Amino acid sequence: MQIISDLVRVRAEDSGQGVFCSFRGRRTTFEQLRNGVQEMAGALIEVGVKPGDRVGLMLSSSVEHMELFLAIAWIGAIAVPFSIHLKSAGLELQLNSAKPRVLLANRVHADAIRQALTAITQPLSVVWFEADVDREGEFHLDALLRASRAVLSSVARSADHPLLISYTSGTTGAPKGGVLSERFFWVGTKNAAILSEAHPDDTYFLWEPFYHGAWSTVAIALQKGCSIHMVERFSASRLWDQIAEGGATKLHYLGGLVNMILSQPGIESERNNNISIAWGAACPADSWRQFEERFELKVREGYGLTEGQNFTHMNLHGVVGSMGTPIEELECWVIDDHGKRVGPGVAGELVLKPKVASVVMSGYWGEPERTAEVLRDGCVYTGDLVMFDEDGHYYFKGRKKDAMRRRGENVSAWEVERVINAAPGVEESAVLGVSSTLGQHEQEILAVVKLRDGTNPDPLSILKYCEQRLAYYQVPRFLQFVNDFPRGPSQRIQKKEIVADLQNAWDAEKAGVKPTRTV
Incomplete structure (x- = not known):
């Protein structure tokens, strides 16, 4: 198993001139990616980041954003992605929870960030992605890059070392930060690559924001040596033209997007697309075959959650409506309200048991009591209701959570x-x-x-x-x-x-x- 910084280095060595990402007409090779990561690592050290520190990211999609995330891992720190849609109230909650040493952000979020800073107690340096006049305690990235030196060697760390803290609002109460390890990331990427049938000559279409889901696609490219075609945001009306422009072969979806795409009028680019597989979660069962037939692709459905894995289940057999069968790294079963296991055809709470502990989250950052509600006896109690059939295919049935x-x-x-x-x-x-x-x-x-x-x-x-x-x-x-x-x-x-x-x-x-x- 290779940790994320090893993958950056290996791809630069064996596929250096291969295209890692195309974005806004610019192509970035794997060698250029590594160089950018090393330069960003120097900038982070310049602003005071040390191994084990948390570093917040509140940035729009860009190659530099990818480089910063990978640079955080390069120097042994922990990334904390923040939604770019958060306003002051939500940002305040997550900053007080994660307590990052540094927050890197676009200036469009300045008002929300500065308002949130008035309500937090820990010291925090803000690094703006765009250059401008700064206040005390604020920096801008270009100045740090000019003042720093590239960090050529990455910090060694184990597969169980925390890589990122991913905030989820999946239950009642304040958002919780799931602590995810290098192993969690590697296993999740490996299974996402299986689900989407990743090949070195593939180009993955990347539209997701980086606070939600995009890192799996980045890691697939690093694991498999394939390419990414990235756009700034999802657009149902422009989707197939954007896919054609990038020569994309794989498309990631999230539930409601399937019906949004189907609702668009037919255009020439959708009929001549190169997408072979659409992979993701929560494809509406009544739209599944229509989606496949209209766009001449295969739907590859899965199920996952922050606490458990990117994908705990994968549907590799095309069973319509099913979230699939468990991945090899997990055992799972279904329980009733009394904790008793139930059989086929009965809905109950899904319980996951990892074969290696760090395959799932290690806990919620700084919240042992809330962690104990979900991680019990070496298992993840998901709070999600599922049912499985006689053939072992699982079906999502709703959420126990508020x-x-x-x-x-x-x-x-x-x-x-x-x-x-x-x-x-x-x-x-x-x-x-x-x-x-x-x-x-x-x-x-x-x-x-x-x-x-x-x-x-x-x-x-x-x-x-x-x-x-x-x-x-x-x-x-x-x-x-x-x-x-x-x-x-x-x-x-x-x-x-x-x-x-x-x-x-x-x-x-x-x-x-x-x-x-x-x-």
Whole structure:
């Protein structure tokens, strides 16, 4: 097994002039990638990063972003990707949790970052990707690169060493940072390559943001010596033209995107595409064959989670609707509410047991109690409901957790409620997931709101308040106003008893209001 910095070095030696990535008309070879990583490593050391330090990344897609991530590993530090859509409220939570020594960011996020910095206690240096006049404690990357020297040798570390902290909002409460090792990354990449049938002559189409999923594609290119064609963001209307421009052969999808792509009118480039496999998770079962037939490709479905693996299950046999069978590095079974194992055809919670501990996350950063809720007796209790059939194929059946899946992102109800409850005139709220037209694994967000006495409903004002503080995919679409909530003996809101009245709820989509998306 080779750790990530070894892969950077090996690819530069055996495939140096091969194209690693094409982006915005520029081609970067594996040799140029290694050189860039070594230069970025020097810049990180210049700003004070040491082995074991956390380094935050809040950057848009670019080759330099890849180099920075790999440079963090090169010098033995730990990467902490932050969503580029976070506003001050969400950023504050994650900065206080991860406590990075340095945060590298685009200046478009300056207001949110500076506001969040007023609420954190630990010292933090901010490095701006773009040059400009800086405040005290702030730097810009070009200046650090000019002042530093390239670091030619990487720091040796084991397969069990933490590589990154990946924040997830998959359950109630504040976001949690899953600590993922070099082994976790290597195994995840190996299985993603199997699922997508990676070959050295492949070109992977990369549209995902780097805080969510993109690193698997980068690592596939490093493991297999294949290429990446990267675009700045996903566009359903331009997808097939972009794929044709890059000569891409493999496409990654996330649930709702399948129906979004299918809803587009037919164009010439979709009929002449070179994509052989679309790989990913949560492909709607009723769109599966239509997607394959229209675009003349194979769907390769999988299932994974931050706590367990990029892919804990892979469907290599084309069983429509199935998330597949367990990977070789994991054992798994299904339990009922009493912890007893159940057989075929019965839905229950999925439990994973790694054959080597660091195949799964080592825990949530700085949160031993929340870690103990998920990692028990050497197993990962996923909180996800699944069922398996007589042939051992597993099927996703929902989530036990108080969370929603929107636009391919896990959204914590608690995190959204925290912001809504602080909005002017709001006394309390409950956030629920409701069905979406984008597929069975996608949801829209309904916020049920109780106002303070004497306050008149103003849904647009609440929406705008949320938009300023939450990522676009966290902003509710529906607002429903109630006089009170169903409550239990402790006065806790009983969400299961809330009746979602979408017919009479305020609908942002019908009102023509769309949350602003940071780019």
